[in-house]
Amino acid sequence: MTPLNNVHPLAFHETVETPEQVQLHLELAGLGTRSMAFLLDALIRYGLLVSILVAVWLLGVVTLSNFKAPGGKTLIVLLVLLLFTVEWVYFAMFEWLWNGQTPGKRAIRIRVLKDGGGSISFLDAALRNLLRPVDSTGPMCAIGMFFIFFNSRHKRPGDLVAKTIVVRERKINMAQILPPSSENPSAPQTSRFASLIQHITLSTAEHDMINRYLHRRQQLDPGARQRVCHQIASVILGKVRGGPDEARFDLPAEPDYDQFLEDLLAHHAGNSDRPQ
Amino acid sequence: MTLAQFVQPRRERWDQLTALLQRIETQKLRSLGRAELKRLGQLYRSLTSDLAQAQTNFPHSDLAVALNQLAGRAHPHVHRSRSLTSRSVWEFFRADLPRTFRQHLHVFNLAALIFLASAALAGVATLINENAAAIILSPPLMESIHRREMWTEHIFNVMPSSVMSTFIMTNNISVSFMTFAMGLTFGIGTCYLLALNGLMLGCVMALCFQYGMLGPLLEFVTAHGVLEISVIVVAGMAGLLVGSALVNPSDYTRRDSLAMRGKDGVKLVLGTAPMLVIAGLIEGYVSPQPAIPVAVKMTLGLTLGIVFYLYLLFAGRGTIKATRDV
Numbered sequence: 148m149t150p151l152n153n154v155h156p157l158a159f160h161e162t163v164e165t166p167e168q169v170q171l172h173l174e175l176a177g178l179g180t181r182s183m184a185f186l187l188d189a190l191i192r193y194g195l196l197v198s199i200l201v202a203v204w205l206l207g208v209v210t211l212s213n214f215k216a217p218g219g220k221t222l223i224v225l226l227v228l229l230l231f232t233v234e235w236v237y238f239a240m241f242e243w244l245w246n247g248q249t250p251g252k253r254a255i256r257i258r259v260l261k262d263g264g265g266s267i268s269f270l271d272a273a274l275r276n277l278l279r280p281v282d283s284t285g286p287m288c289a290i291g292m293f294f295i296f297f298n299s300r301h302k303r304p305g306d307l308v309a310k311t312i313v314v315r316e317r318k319i320n321m322a323q324i325l326p327p328s329s330e331n332p333s334a335p336q337t338s339r340f341a342s343l344i345q346h347i348t349l350s351t352a353e354h355d356m357i358n359r360y361l362h363r364r365q366q367l368d369p370g371a372r373q374r375v376c377h378q379i380a381s382v383i384l385g386k387v388r389g390g391p392d393e394a395r396f397d398l399p400a401e402p403d404y405d406q407f408l409e410d411l412l413a414h415h416a417g418n419s420d421r422p423q
Numbered sequence: 424m425t426l427a428q429f430v431q432p433r434r435e436r437w438d439q440l441t442a443l444l445q446r447i448e449t450q451k452l453r454s455l456g457r458a459e460l461k462r463l464g465q466l467y468r469s470l471t472s473d474l475a476q477a478q479t480n481f482p483h484s485d486l487a488v489a490l491n492q493l494a495g496r497a498h499p500h501v502h503r504s505r506s507l508t509s510r511s512v513w514e515f516f517r518a519d520l521p522r523t524f525r526q527h528l529h530v531f532n533l534a535a536l537i538f539l540a541s542a543a544l545a546g547v548a549t550l551i552n553e554n555a556a557a558i559i560l561s562p563p564l565m566e567s568i569h570r571r572e573m574w575t576e577h578i579f580n581v582m583p584s585s586v587m588s589t590f591i592m593t594n595n596i597s598v599s600f601m602t603f604a605m606g607l608t609f610g611i612g613t614c615y616l617l618a619l620n621g622l623m624l625g626c627v628m629a630l631c632f633q634y635g636m637l638g639p640l641l642e643f644v645t646a647h648g649v650l651e652i653s654v655i656v657v658a659g660m661a662g663l664l665v666g667s668a669l670v671n672p673s674d675y676t677r678r679d680s681l682a683m684r685g686k687d688g689v690k691l692v693l694g695t696a697p698m699l700v701i702a703g704l705i706e707g708y709v710s711p712q713p714a715i716p717v718a719v720k721m722t723l724g725l726t727l728g729i730v731f732y733l734y735l736l737f738a739g740r741g742t743i744k745a746t747r748d749v
Contacts, residue, residue, distance in 0.1 A: 165498065167471040170478070173495050224589045231593040235600060243507075246499065258499070266499035269507045274689040280604040281612075304607050307678065308665070308685035316496060319489040351484040354426055358485065415425060 161300060161312055163264040173264055176257040176313040178295045185283065187251030192233045199229065238279065242272040256317070262310045275309035340407050344414045346387055353383065354415065357408050364405070380404040383411065426486060433473055437490070440466040440497060447500050467497045518739030520694040523687050524657070525736065527664055534659035537614055538652070541621030542628070549629035556626040559619075568630050573639050579711040587711075592703025595651060596696050599658035603665070603692045610666020617659040624652070646720040647706040649728030654695045654702070661688035698731065 160172045176184075203222065232240075241249040247259035247267050259275070261267055267275075282291035282304045291303040300312055349357075360379055364372050380402075443463050446454060455463065474494050477487040524531065548555040557565060567574040579587065598616070605612025631640040664684045672680035709715055709723065 163498075165471060165494075166502070167468060169471040169475045169494070171474075171494055171498060172491050220583050220585050223586050227586070227589045227593055231597070235597065260499055263502070264495070264498045265502040270686060270689055270693075273693055274685055277600050277689060277692065278604050278607060278685075280601055281607045308607070308681050310682045314495070317492055318496075319492050351426065351481045355485045415427065 161264075161314070165264070171264060173260070173312070173314045174317070175301045176315045177301055178292060180255055180257055180315060181295060181301070181313060182292070184249070184251040184255040184257055185288075187254055188238070188249050189251075191250055192237055196229060196233050199226070235277070238276040239273045242267065242276065243269045247272075252313075257313050257315050259311050259313050262312060267309075267311055271309045271311055275305035275311055278305035278308060281305075340402075340410050343387070344411050347383060347411065348386075349383075349411070349415055354412070357383075357412055361408060361412065376404045376408065380407055383408075426481060426484070429477070429480065430486065433469075436466055436469055437473075437493060440470055440493065444493075444496055444500070463497075464501065467494070467501045470494050470497065515690070516694065520690060521735050521738040523690050523694075527660065527687060527691075530663050530667065531657065531660040534613075534617060534656050534663055537617045538621040538656050538659065541618040542625035545622040545625030546629040547625075549626050550633065553630065553633065556630050559622050559626045560630070564627075565630070568627075568634050568636065571634055571636060573636070573643065575643055575711055584707040584711075586707075588703045588707025591706050592700050595655070595699045595703060599655055599692060599696060599699060602655065602658040603661045603688055606662030606665030606688065607669075608666070609669050610663050613659055613662030613666060616662075617656070620652075620655060642717050642720060643710050645724035646710045647702040647724065649724045650698055650731055651702040651706070653728060653731055654698045657695045658692050661691040664688045664691075701727070 161175055163171045163173055165171050203226070238249055242252075242259055245253065248257075252258060259267055259272070261271065281287055282294065291305075294303045294307075295301045298307075300306075302312065306312065357379060360375060364376070367375065439462070443455070443459065443466065447463075470490065471494055474487070474490045477484070477490050481487050545555070545559065564574055567577070582590075598620075602613055602616045605616060628637065628640065631637050665681065665688050668680040668684040669677060675683070705723070705727075709720060
């Protein structure tokens with residue numbers, strides 16, 4: 148689960164108009180993420196290859212000049228095919244079968260999509276990966292990195308030819324969007340802040356801010372938690388402070404701001420006839 | 424409308440969609456039943472309308488971001504490319520591949536010209552001065568020809584046919600893929616690989632001719648060589664196609680031209696790669712076999728070559744059905 152505030156608001160986004168005519172913002176994967184996935188895949192590909200070679204060598208069954216050993220021919224044929232698979236088949240096969248993902252990409256949570264946001268076909272997967280020798284093999288990686296860094300949509304040459312993009316996938320828990328259950332629940336009507344809360348209207352941004360704080364407060368250390376809570380509460384209170392009705396809000400001298408924010412959000416979640 | 428009011432009646436649908444996506448991502452789209460598939464479409468459509476509303480009423484809110492994220496996750500599963508079926512593969516080989524070849528026939532001619540011209544150049548140069556071959560060919564190969572021995576005999580005495588075939592076919596397919604990929608260097612890399620292969624062939628032929636070994640050479644090469652060289656030239660054609668999109672995109676932007684010709688290129692390369700498997704098997708099992716008469720080898724090689732070109736030039740003509748992309 149990723150904290151929501153880590154999501155870039157607009158930067159590095161591909162805006163796609165869906166056939167339903169809704170604008171969809173896809174977050175493009177940058178050089179860092181894609182390099183990580185590439186390195187992971189390299190580790191898997193060559194790790195597998197090297198460990199098999201070492202196993203064969205340790206067992207001492209076959210050397211390149213001894214085909215007479217039982218199963219020797221088959222083993223060498225399989226090794227050659229494995230080498231070919233690691234070089235040419237791995238990426239294309241996984242991206243085709245796993246709908247735009249390789250094991251590395253899946254671990255890093257990125258996916259290859261068509262330019263319009265749809266899934267890639269077999270030919271797309273083959274095309275963008277057959278072009279790897281010119282942009283992501285050995286020293287040629289520099290070319291791919293250069294392109295991913297400077298291209299506005301982070302495309303390496305293979306992506307340009309196949310018309311594909313690589314996007315980040317974040318799984319956001321819906322439960323995070325809604326107000327959390329209160330730590331010490333008290334009905335809004337019986338809240339000590341009831342009279343005050345009724346006079347506060349919240350903007351969406353303020354709602355989100357309080358919501359995020361309430362979700363994350365357990366992870367903050369006590370000092371920081373108190374500081375942040377105080378900051379948020381004073382912003383909200385600042386909206387009514389100095390207004391004509393201030394005297395009527397009997398705010399305690401040392402109020403429990405945590406409780407105040409909880410009650411405030413609970414009030415807004417429950418209250419259905421609040422004007423926008 | 425408050426956020427909570429907006430969320431409350433819709434939330435269950437979002438959760439349902441999330442659960443369905445979870446299943447698609449871990450299993451496959453195929454694991455869904457008919458009713459569930461229909462439900463996926465409904466849920467996705469209602470989500471996009473929710474998203475549009477959220478973008479208007481609660482712009483830049485966490486909710487809008489989360490709904491956008493969910494829609495982005497669902498989008499590629501709902502808007503899918505056509506998947507590979509046995510029917511689409513058949514249609515590809517029956518008509519699409521040969522049509523693509525004929526559509527770019529002039530590019531094939533250019534690739535063949537580069538290859539043959541290099542071979543002729545190397546042949547003439549070697550006939551004039553034998554040392555010219557030394558630039559291209561490896562010293563052991565040169566010495567073997569000087570001793571009037573076929574170098575292939577030595578290799579095949581050591582390596583079993585199965586191993587040899589596997590080596591040859593994976594190597595040739597790699598060369599074919601590489602020749603295609605090098606098209607992105609404005610075609611320069613493709614020309615280089617085509618020319619290099621031509622030069623090698625020219626040198627070997629001329630040198631063998633001078634040492635009276637042209638007979639044994641042709642006996643070894645013909646059975647697999649015609650097909651093998653043809654496929655490499657087709658790979659060169661695919662590479663030149665990609666290169667031509669960068670050099671001369673004709674009526675399109677370079678970007679669009681690159682995408683279109685790149686797609687045709689990958690069809691040609693992938694479609695002809697299976698021939699290299701056949702050629703590799705012949706080179707491992709038939710070509711080095713002294714027991715098989717020369718006439719059989721020649722007939723086999725020439726027949727395969729003729730069938731290959733007849734297929735590319737004539738298959739899939741006639742009524743054009745709606746072609747499908749694989």
